Amino acid sequence: MEKLKVILMSGSKTGCSYADFFSKKGGINLAKVITGPDSARGRGRKEKRAVVADFCDRTRLDLYQPDNINVEETVKIIKDCGARMAVVVDYGQILSGRILERFPLGAFNIHYSLLPDLRGAAPVRGALLRGYKKTGVTLMKMNEKIDKGGIISQKKINIKPDDNYKVLKERLTRAGILLLDKFLDKLLQERDIKIVPQPEDSRGSYISKIDKSLSPVDWSLTAEEILNRIKAMAPNPGCFSYFKSNKRRIKLLNGEIQDSLTGEPGEIVEVTKKFFVVACNDKAVKITEIQPAGKRAMPVASYLAGNDINKGDRLISKRTPKN
Numbered sequence: 103m104e105k106l107k108v109i110l111m112s113g114s115k116t117g118c119s120y121a122d123f124f125s126k127k128g129g130i131n132l133a134k135v136i137t138g139p140d141s142a143r144g145r146g147r148k149e150k151r152a153v154v155a156d157f158c159d160r161t162r163l164d165l166y167q168p169d170n171i172n173v174e175e176t177v178k179i180i181k182d183c184g185a186r187m188a189v190v191v192d193y194g195q196i197l198s199g200r201i202l203e204r205f206p207l208g209a210f211n212i213h214y215s216l217l218p219d220l221r222g223a224a225p226v227r228g229a230l231l232r233g234y235k236k237t238g239v240t241l242m243k244m245n246e247k248i249d250k251g252g253i254i255s256q257k258k259i260n261i262k263p264d265d266n267y268k269v270l271k272e273r274l275t276r277a278g279i280l281l282l283d284k285f286l287d288k289l290l291q292e293r294d295i296k297i298v299p300q301p302e303d304s305r306g307s308y309i310s311k312i313d314k315s316l317s318p319v320d321w322s323l324t325a326e327e328i329l330n331r332i333k334a335m336a337p338n339p340g341c342f343s344y345f346k347s348n349k350r351r352i353k354l355l356n357g358e359i360q361d362s363l364t365g366e367p368g369e370i371v372e373v374t375k376k377f378f379v380v381a382c383n384d385k386a387v388k389i390t391e392i393q394p395a396g397k398r399a400m401p402v403a404s405y406l407a408g409n410d411i412n413k414g415d416r417l418i419s420k421r422t423p424k425n
Contacts, residue, residue, distance in 0.1 A: 139152065238277070259273060317339050321418075350394065
C-alpha cells in the first residue's frame with residue numbers, strides 16, 4: 103500500500119516534535135518540511151539556522167525555506183511534491199487559497215486553544231495572560247479565514263499552578279500529536295472524518311502576537327496580573343526587574359501569589375533560603391525561579407547561595423541612570 107504523502111509547515115521549535123512524529127509514523131511519507139528562512143540574530147547579527155531547518159539537516163528530511171509561502175515558485179514546488187495533505191503548526195504565514203487547493207485531502211492546522219476561543223498568533227501566552235485554568239488543542243481543516251476552519255477534534259488541558267509558557271506549550275504539543283495520530287489512523291483506515299463547522303456568528307476571542315513591551319515588570323499592577331505576565335513570557339523573552347540598590351537585572355520565571363504580605367509596590371517584604379517575596383499593588387508575589395543577566399535559569403535557592411537579597415530592597419522596572 104502506497105504511503106500517504108504529507109507536507110509539514112512550521113516555523114518554531116514545536117515543528118521539530120511534529121517532524122519527528124511524522125518520520126516515525128507508519129503509513130506516512132513526510133515528503134517535505136517547510137519552514138521560514140534563516141535569519142541574522144544576536145549582537146553580531148550572524149546568520150543563524152532556523153530551528154526546524156537545523157532539525158531537518160540532522161535528520162535528513164527534505165526541506166524548503168521560502169520567504170513567502172504564496173509565491174508562484176512555492177505553489178509549483180508543492181504541486182510537484184505530490185503531497186495529498188499538509189499539516190500546519192506555528193507556521194506564521196497565512197496560506198492563500200492557491201496553496202490550500204494544492205492538497206486533495208486538505209490542509210490541517212493544530213491550534214493551541216479550544217477554538218473559537220483565542221484565535222490568533224499567541225494562544226498559549228494568551229491563556230496564561232488571562233489567568234485561564236483550562237485551555238486545549240484544536241485540530242481543524244483550514245480555509246482562507248484565520249482560525250475559522252471546521253473542527254475535527256479537541257483536547258482540553260488543565261493549566262497547572264506552576265505552568266509557564268514553555269512548560270504549557272510542551273504539554274499542549276504532546277496533546278496535539280495524540281490528536282494528529284488518531285486523525286491519521288482514521289485517514290489511513292479510510293474511515294469517515296467528521297468535521298464540525300465553526301458557527302458563522304461565532305465571534306470567539308482573539309489574541310495577537312505578544313511583544314516585549316510586557317517584559318519590564320510594573321509592580322503597581324495586581325499580584326495576579328504580574329504573575330500571569332511572568333508565566334506567559336517565560337522563559338523568553340521573559341519578564342525582568344532591576345535591583346534598585348545595585349542595578350542588577352534579573353529575569354523572573356515563576357512564582358505564586360502570597361496573600362498575607364503587603365508593602366510598597368516593588369518592595370522585597372520577605373527573604374528565605376528558597377524564595378523572596380515582592381509586594382504588588384494589592385498582595386505580593388513569591389518568586390521561586392529566576393535568571394540573572396548572563397546566567398542560566400535557576401531556582402532562587404541556588405541564586406541566594408552566592409548572592410544577597412535583603413528585605414526592604416526594591417525592584418524597579420528600569421535601571422536608574424548614573425548620577
